Amino acid sequence: MGQTLFEKIWDKHVVKTIDGGPAVFYIDTHFIHEVTSPQAFNGLNKRGIKVLRPQQVVATADHNVPTLNQHLPIKEELSRLQVDALKKNCAEHGIELYGLGHPYQGIVHVIGPELGITQPGMTIVCGDSHTSTHGAFGNIAFGIGTSEVEMVLATQCLMQSKPKLMRINIDGKLNDGVVSKDIVLYILAQITASGATGYAVEFAGSAIRSLSMEARMTICNMSIEMGARCGMIAPDTTTIDYIKGRKFAPQGEAWNEKLKFWKTLFSDADAVFDKEINIKAEDIEPMITYGTNPGMGIGVSGHVPALDEVEEKEKPSFEKSLAYMGLQPGVNIIGKKVDYVFIGSCTNSRIEDLRMVASFVKGKHKADDVEVWIVPGSKQVEKQAIEEGIDKIFAAAGFILRQPGCSACLGMNEDKIPAGKYCISTSNRNFEGRQGQNARTFLASPLTAALAAITGEVGDIREYYKSN
Amino acid sequence: MSKQINIIRSTTVPLNMENVDTDQIIPARFLKATSRDGFGKNLFRDWRYENDDESKPKKDFPLNNPIYKGKILVAAKNFGCGSSREHAAWAIKDAGFNVVVSSFFADIFKNNSLNNFLLPVTVSDDFLQKIFTAIEKDPQAELEVSLQDQYIKIISTGEKESFDINNYKKTCLLNGYDDIDYLLSMKEEINKFETEKTF
Ligand code: SF4
Numbered sequence: 283m284g285q286t287l288f289e290k291i292w293d294k295h296v297v298k299t300i301d302g303g304p305a306v307f308y309i310d311t312h313f314i315h316e317v318t319s320p321q322a323f324n325g326l327n328k329r330g331i332k333v334l335r336p337q338q339v340v341a342t343a344d345h346n347v348p349t350l351n352q353h354l355p356i357k358e359e360l361s362r363l364q365v366d367a368l369k370k371n372c373a374e375h376g377i378e379l380y381g382l383g384h385p386y387q388g389i390v391h392v393i394g395p396e397l398g399i400t401q402p403g404m405t406i407v408c409g410d411s412h413t414s415t416h417g418a419f420g421n422i423a424f425g426i427g428t429s430e431v432e433m434v435l436a437t438q439c440l441m442q443s444k445p446k447l448m449r450i451n452i453d454g455k456l457n458d459g460v461v462s463k464d465i466v467l468y469i470l471a472q473i474t475a476s477g478a479t480g481y482a483v484e485f486a487g488s489a490i491r492s493l494s495m496e497a498r499m500t501i502c503n504m505s506i507e508m509g510a511r512c513g514m515i516a517p518d519t520t521t522i523d524y525i526k527g528r529k530f531a532p533q534g535e536a537w538n539e540k541l542k543f544w545k546t547l548f549s550d551a552d553a554v555f556d557k558e559i560n561i562k563a564e565d566i567e568p569m570i571t572y573g574t575n576p577g578m579g580i581g582v583s584g585h586v587p588a589l590d591e592v593e594e595k596e597k598p599s600f601e602k603s604l605a606y607m608g609l610q611p612g613v614n615i616i617g618k619k620v621d622y623v624f625i626g627s628c629t630n631s632r633i634e635d636l637r638m639v640a641s642f643v644k645g646k647h648k649a650d651d652v653e654v655w656i657v658p659g660s661k662q663v664e665k666q667a668i669e670e671g672i673d674k675i676f677a678a679a680g681f682i683l684r685q686p687g688c689s690a691c692l693g694m695n696e697d698k699i700p701a702g703k704y705c706i707s708t709s710n711r712n713f714e715g716r717q718g719q720n721a722r723t724f725l726a727s728p729l730t731a732a733l734a735a736i737t738g739e740v741g742d743i744r745e746y747y748k749s750n
Numbered sequence: 751m752s753k754q755i756n757i758i759r760s761t762t763v764p765l766n767m768e769n770v771d772t773d774q775i776i777p778a779r780f781l782k783a784t785s786r787d788g789f790g791k792n793l794f795r796d797w798r799y800e801n802d803d804e805s806k807p808k809k810d811f812p813l814n815n816p817i818y819k820g821k822i823l824v825a826a827k828n829f830g831c832g833s834s835r836e837h838a839a840w841a842i843k844d845a846g847f848n849v850v851v852s853s854f855f856a857d858i859f860k861n862n863s864l865n866n867f868l869l870p871v872t873v874s875d876d877f878l879q880k881i882f883t884a885i886e887k888d889p890q891a892e893l894e895v896s897l898q899d900q901y902i903k904i905i906s907t908g909e910k911e912s913f914d915i916n917n918y919k920k921t922c923l924l925n926g927y928d929d930i931d932y933l934l935s936m937k938e939e940i941n942k943f944e945t946e947k948t949f
Binding site: 300694 | 766767768769771773774778779781783785786796802831832833834835836837854856857861862865866917918919928929930933934936939940944947949
């Protein structure tokens with residue numbers, strides 16, 4: 283019997299399997315950031331041990347950092363303390379830190395791929411659930427808790443049980459106005475926010491193959507929102523072309539060696555998955571969420587489920603969600619006013635996302651009563667956007683390109699959506715309070731968000747294209 | 751942190767809500783500490799207080815209801831989804847819980863709990879319903895959880911269900927061992943693996 287992509291990588295990284303228990307699993311690359319690492323370093327210090335392989339650890343500051351005036355000291359004291367602790371810990375343990383002011387600083391899941399650190403066939407972890415993003419390159423990448431961060435720092439290994447395997451095939455041609463964010467929100471709406479818990483998910487099919495690397499990352503990024511241990515896409519020429527020439531990509535003979543290995547990374551034709559789901563690309567329309575978990579999504583032209591469309595036992599949480607969102611069952615989302623537009627986060631803050639937004643807003647101006655925050659995923663994305671004149675397009679449209687960080691994705695810095703306000707957001711979570719206390723989030727693609735920035739309300743990008 | 755778990759018999763705090771995510775368990779603005787302690791007071795912060803005001807506890811939230819207390823948190827389906835923040839497990843543990851019961855846990859949360867000697871017990875939907883019914887009848891209803899014998903029992907009715915736990919993890923919890931102790935003891939094997947690996 284053939285092997286799946288997951289199994290091929292898994293087998294190579296098992297140091298030892300414990301009878302009836304988990305495996306001692308080897309980790310190639312470990313990303314760390316300021317929020318989930320300080321307690322892990324404290325743990326190491328308490329034990330009096332050093333990081334085992336500092337050259338396999340890469341650090342950045344992203345969650346807490348301001349997105350304006352990054353050259354000034356961080357105002358918020360606790361945030362500053364965390365960022366300082368990261369600096370100190372990295373210095374003590376010899377870890378490369380792309381901190382504030384560094385040309386490579388940015389959201390951890392944006393910088394890994396853009397620097398060529400993220401490669402096929404690897405095992406990658408980070409104390410952050412969206413580590414699943416890196417799986418777009420055909421590797422096993424998953425989020426871990428702080429105790430596990432400590433384990434990897436100390437031993438470069440983790441205790442891991444093998445998950446079940448799922449493949450989601452998306453075949454066919456995407457409709458106009460439908461982008462990768464819509465694909466993943468559609469999958470979530472189909473299988474729910476716990477539909478892939480316990481599984482490693484491989485995304486496959488012709489619609490996936492047709493996507494760029496950045497678009498693929500958006501999909502793997504949100505595999506954790508289905509509960510998946512990790513998401514992955516087999517590497518192909520798109521993957522290889524993307525990596526080639528990047529800062530930490532292998533070169534010369536090493537490149538050829540790696541290529542040989544990478545070309546073995548696909549699920550064999552007779553590989554067996556515990557579960558397979560097939561989706562037709564043609565069925566997907568621009569999506570938006572109306573509730574407080576990412577599985578609560580609908581096509582923009584649709585309506586919030588009416589009470590009789592909801593299963594009896596789901597009703598209490600459905601009603602609680604809608605009460606939080608200030609929405610009635612059965613209403614249309616189209617035409618709903620928004621107060622804020624957030625374009626950013628490790629889901630949609632890469633250069634292609636900014637280009638997509640820029641090409642739409644070019645020559646237009648934002649609606650008067652909408653606040654628009656555009657936050658690039660990294661210094662490099664910011665730099666490239668400026669080189670391409672994207673910042674000027676934004677300025678002409680009435681909003682500015684801020685500086686890189688997680689920002690309003692989780693509102694740990696100053697970028698919080700005020701209570702009761704509606705934000706259309708390209709991030710990945712619409713949980714209660716995620717973007718600020720009592721803030722209300724509609725998750726959508728960068729295109730749908732850009733449309734709302736211009737019109738001040740939720741709209742259907744397809745209708746817009748038709749009438750213009 | 752109390753390590754080692756075996757038999758826990760206690761009253762409960764019921765939280766009958768599905769899809770409780772880590773942002774609810776501990777909102778992001780409380781993640782700025784650099785130590786592991788003290789998160790308990792902010793557990794479910796935004797569900798506990800009106801406008802973040804500690805003088806205005808929301809009366810209908812179970813954690814604010816003095817009738818409910820104990821070492822066992824009984825939650826509904828898909829508990830702990832969302833972020834990988836271990837702060838969620840720390841907060842629950844710090845608030846005095848040793849066991850969380852649900853019919854379905856998110857993966858990372860489950861791992862994080864186990865690493866903090868907070869026992870996640872997965873029961874069937876049916877059994878979970880029975881537990882909630884027992885608590886509804888008598889808020890002081892007790893549960894007994896035995897890790898050694900892998901069962902959970904409703905004391906008042908005597909109903910019992912067994913639960914799964916990976917053998918290795920069970921041994922760790924029964925004896926108070928950390929994964930990290932185990933991994934550190936593997937140093938030589940890890941070194942050997944590194945020198946022999948071909949990727
Ligand atoms: S952008 Fe949001 S989801 Fe991504 S790493 Fe930052 S906080 Fe997490």
